[in-house]
Amino acid sequence: MTAINNQGTTVIVPVILCGGSGTRLWPLSRESYPKQFLKLAGEHSLFQQTIIRLASLAQNKLKVEKPIIVTNEAHRFLVLDQLHQIDQSATIILEPVAKNTAPSLTLAALQANELYDNAVLIALPADHAISNDNDFCTTLTAAISAVITADIVIATLGVTPTYAETGYGYIECQTVDTKLNYHKVARFVEKPNLQRAQAYIEQSNFYWNSGVFIVKSQFWLAAIEKFDNAVFHGVSSAWHTKKLDTPFIRPNADLFKAIPSNSIDYAVIEPCTSTDSNYQLGMFELSTGWSDLGTWQAVSDYQKADKAETNDNVWLGDVIGIDTTNCYVHAEQRLVSLLGVDDLIIVDTDDALLIAHKSHSQDVKKIVNKLNEDKRVEANTHRRVYRPWGWYQSIDECERFKVKRICVQPKASLSLQKHHHRAEHWVVVKGTAEVTCGSETLLLSENQSTYIPLGVTHRLSNPGNIPLEIIEVQSGSYLEEDDIVRLQDDYGRG
Incomplete structure (x- = not known):
């Protein structure tokens, strides 16, 4: 029985899979702040755009429930902050480790089953970019209707390929259902080499796999139990011993870590399309612009329509180009100038600079691998580090001192803490600070400062309605982040 609400409307539950790392978009995307949280295609992040897009779906007279977001434990406060920025809420399931998309969707299906009677999951x-939300939701609505009426057990969205892309999976289709206007799926093909990709786009029945799937929660659970029993039982065990820590749901970490990694495609979709399967899968063709923005080449191509300068260049930031063609430049903090070059990707951040030929766009992750081998922090973190209360950014450091810029959001507070190896000077440059230092509490406004001696219990809070910014100068024998003893914390950190 399909899930219905009190008015008899089918219940649709969006599932936002938010666990990617986006290593091919380094140095902008890093493990601590991956691409789904970046603004790569508009004024909102890709994650926020995914949430906002659901409003267009609701306009199609579908009952769309609050989304379920499955994300990494380390990104929980990023998710909360970005939801708050767009005034949205969601059910948030935290994975202790990344195990690919099949366990993620299984967690969401188990959660949906606790709330509804066989909901339709999307x-x-x-981390994908869609050029027209209304067109996307119109296609998605047709796919949902086909699953609701049981014409097909799983629906997906396919994109007509425009070039031989080796970074996408492909869908091979058979006949077209003339009643519901969907393609019957023959098989899913993983990322091909260039020769095979070229052969696919020369045929009219191959499409890029968008990674969007529509399926009833109970069918998904039955299918994952049948085709990948280890994932099903592992996730089920972790789910039934979960911890509820409002607003988060935490599956049992030890049990979840033992689950094998698998994708939706490998675990269920491909077995469903095998020759001895009686399941019918349908692909609906997505007519609007779509990209997974998986490489800098893809980002450049997507942005070119709106931001192209002369000679097929795309500039973001302070850029000068002379005798330069087909280059993509993302400049965050300083002037970047180009002279007599072609087909380059240049991404300049405050602590790393990437220069790559566009033909090597797929290989940027090799740099990340090398940085990890060398244990370089630039592989995974930016100088600006986000925390649940705001962020801090390293400005300068040398032996026995470090300088930071710290931003505390309105009404937020750092933990009550102390340090064993460093003292701190704080200078307020914006807003109002409430400072606890030992037994004393004081208010500081712009251009005022205070001193936190080594070993003294202290706390920084923002009582105001605008962000608080301070400059912090640390001095001492050891200045790393693990020299923090938290005595009280509003965010449940130890």
Whole structure:
């Protein structure tokens, strides 16, 4: 029985799969702040755009429930902050480790089953760009209707390929259902080499796999139990011993870590399309612009329509180009100038600079691998580090001192803490600070300062309605982040 609400409307539950790392978009995307949280295609992040897009779906007279977001434990406060920025709420399931998309969707299906009677799930990647939300939701609505009426057990969205892309999976289709206007799926093909990709786009029945899947929760659970029993039982065990820590749901970490990694495609979709399967899968063709923005080449191509300068260049930031063609430049803090070059990707951040030929766009992750081998922090973190209360950014450091810029959001507070190896000077440059230092509490406004001696219990809070910014100068024998003893914390950190 399909899930219905009190008015008899089918219940649709969006599932936002928000666990990617986006290593091919380094240095902008890093493990601590991956691409789904970046603004790569508009004024909102890709994650926020995915949430906002659901409003267009609701306009199609579908009962769309609050989304379920499955994300990494380390990104929980990023998710909360970005939801708050767009005034949205969601059910948030935290994975202690990344295990690919099949366990993620299984967690969401188990959660949906606790709330509804066989809801229709829409599995949506959190890091894709869509050029027209209304067109996307019109196609998605047709796919949902086909699953509701049981014409097909799983629906997906396919994109007509425009070039031989080796970074996408492909869908091979058979006949077209003339009543519901969907393509019957023959098979899913993983990322091909260039020769095979070229052969696919020369045929009219191959499409890019968008990674969007529509399926009833109970069918998904039955299918994952049948085709990948280890994932089903592992996730079920972790789910039934979960911890509820409002607003988060935490599956049992030890049990979840033992689950094998698998994708939706490998675990269920491909077995469903095998020759001895009686399941009918349908692909609906997505006519609007779509990209997974998986490489800098893809980002450049997507942005070119709106931001192209002369000679097929795309500039973001302070850029000068002379005798330069087909280059993509993302400049965050300083002037970047180009002279007599072609087909380059240049991404300049405050602590790393990437220069790559566009033909090597797929290989940027090799740099990340090398940085990890060398244990370089630039592989995974930016100088600006986000925390549940705001962020801090390293400005300068040398032996026995470090300088930071710290921003505390309105009404937020750092933990009550102390340090064993460093003292701190704080200078307020914006807003109002409430400072606890030992037994004393004081208010500081712009251009006022205070001193926190080594070993003294202290706390920084923002009582105001605008962000608080301070400059912090640390001095001492050891200045790393693990020299923090938290005595009280509003965010449940130890």
